[in-house]
Every structure is written in structure tokens, then in C-alpha cells.
Amino acid sequence: MKKKLVVLTGAGISAESGLKTFRDSDGLWEGHNVMDVASPEGWDKDPNLVLDFYNQRRRQLKDAAPNAGHIGLAELEKYFDVYIITQNVDNLHERAGSSKVLHLHGELLKVRSIVNHHYILDWHEDLILGDLDDKGHQLRPHIVWFGEMVPALEEAAAIAHEADFFAVVGTSLQVYPAASLMHYTKPGTPVFYIDPKPASIYNLSNPVVVIDKVASLGVADLRETLLNLI
Numbered sequence: 001m002k003k004k005l006v007v008l009t010g011a012g013i014s015a016e017s018g019l020k021t022f023r024d025s026d027g028l029w030e031g032h033n034v035m036d037v038a039s040p041e042g043w044d045k046d047p048n049l050v051l052d053f054y055n056q057r058r059r060q061l062k063d064a065a066p067n068a069g070h071i072g073l074a075e076l077e078k079y080f081d082v083y084i085i086t087q088n089v090d091n092l093h094e095r096a097g098s099s100k101v102l103h104l105h106g107e108l109l110k111v112r113s114i115v116n117h118h119y120i121l122d123w124h125e126d127l128i129l130g131d132l133d134d135k136g137h138q139l140r141p142h143i144v145w146f147g148e149m150v151p152a153l154e155e156a157a158a159i160a161h162e163a164d165f166f167a168v169v170g171t172s173l174q175v176y177p178a179a180s181l182m183h184y185t186k187p188g189t190p191v192f193y194i195d196p197k198p199a200s201i202y203n204l205s206n207p208v209v210v211i212d213k214v215a216s217l218g219v220a221d222l223r224e225t226l227l228n229l230i
Contacts, residue, residue: 001081010169073098196214
């Protein structure tokens with residue numbers, strides 16, 4: 001039976017594919033204050049701005065491609081039972097070939113009803129005011145905004161608890177509750193942290209190996225290290 005590798009990924013892995021992260025630019029995301037485009041208050045204030053912002057992100061995603069980090073994680077499925085838990089809303093893990101991907105913060109290529117959170121549609125084109133669910137309610141991006149609950153957190157915690165190896169790739173570990181997932185691992189589970197500017201990891205008794213490289217290079221190091229452990 002293959003060992004279970006659970007990988008938490010953040011914006012850093014997709015930044016190498018040209019998708020920007022607001023944390024690299026003083027709270028601005030593509031020139032916007034993040035709270036104006038990624039919060040319920042921003043939506044209530046100016047839904048057209050929010051819709052236009054995500055329409056642009058959706059178009060940008062069409063031109064992006066998985067990088068060596070995404071592809072390297074997908075290739076690890078040859079040797080491990082790999083489960084990706086991602087904070088990213090893009091589909092680059094899936095396009096790289098990863099078969100088990102849990103999106104903590106929603107998905108850019110899906111929309112949902114503003115009333116019924118279970119009414120979710122695949123959506124690859126622009127979303128505008130007047131695009132409605134089957135009950136006549138407006139559709140919104142299927143994104144977990146700041147101040148909203150993270151519905152997939154409980155499932156993610158259960159997955160983390162079953163890990164034989166846990167890796168963190170391309171995240172500042174500043175966004176909670178995602179940053180807390182490593183604390184759900186069993187005692188003694190090896191943790192690998194890949195980031196060119198790694199944050200300090202506090203209150204974790206597990207052994208931690210830091211690989212201070214970008215994802216495309218660090219995942220290759222992770223592969224070599226893990227294959228020596230099995």
C-alpha cells in the first residue's frame with residue numbers, strides 16, 4: 001500500500017505560472033484593495049467591480065499553464081497516495097494531472113447562488129449581474145471571501161490527520177485556518193516546508209525539513225528526499 005502524502009499549497013506555486021498573489025504587493029491584488037474584491041462587504045458595495053475582477057482572473061487563468069511544481073506533485077502519484085489541499089482557486093493542479101485536489105477557498109471556474117450555497121455551477125465565461133440560479137437569485141463567484149466560513153476545513157483536517165508525510169508548498173502560513181492544518185497531523189509525521197522565504201513554524205512538535213526554494217525547484221528536492229524514505 002502506498003504511503004499517504006498530503007500537500008498544502010498556496011499562492012507561491014501558482015505565482016510561477018504568472019498568477020499573482022496579493023500578499024506580494026502590500027495588500028493589493030492586481031491593483032485592488034483585497035477587501036474590495038474578496039469580502040462580502042465588497043460584494044454588497046460594488047458587485048460589478050467584484051464580478052469584473054473575477055472575470056479578469058478567469059481570463060488570465062486560460063492563458064496560464066501548470067509549472068514544474070504542479071507537474072512534480074502530480075508525478076509523485078506514481079509512488080504515493082497524494083492528496084492536494086490547496087488555498088488556490090485556479091485549476092492548475094488538476095491540469096497538471098493531480099487526481100485528488102481539495103480547494104479550501106473555492107474555485108475560479110465555478111459560481112454559486114447568493115442564497116443557496118449548494119447550488120454550484122461550472123463556469124468558464126464572464127459572470128454578470130442578471131446571471132441567475134434556478135430560483136431567480138444572482139450567481140456569485142464560488143470563492144471563500146475574507147470573513148466567510150471555510151466549508152472544506154473539516155474534510156481537510158481529516159485528510160491531514162491521515163498523512164504519513166505532510167508538505168507545505170508556496171504559502172506564507174499567514175492565512176488561517178489553512179495555516180493550522182499541519183497541526184492536525186499525527187505526532188511524528190514528517191513535515192516538509194517549501195518556500196523561498198519560509199515563515200517560522202511555531203508550536204509544532206513534528207520534525208520539519210525546510211527547503212528554501214521556489215516550488216518548481218523545491219518539489220524536485222522533495223521527491224528525492226521522499227523516495228529515500230520509502
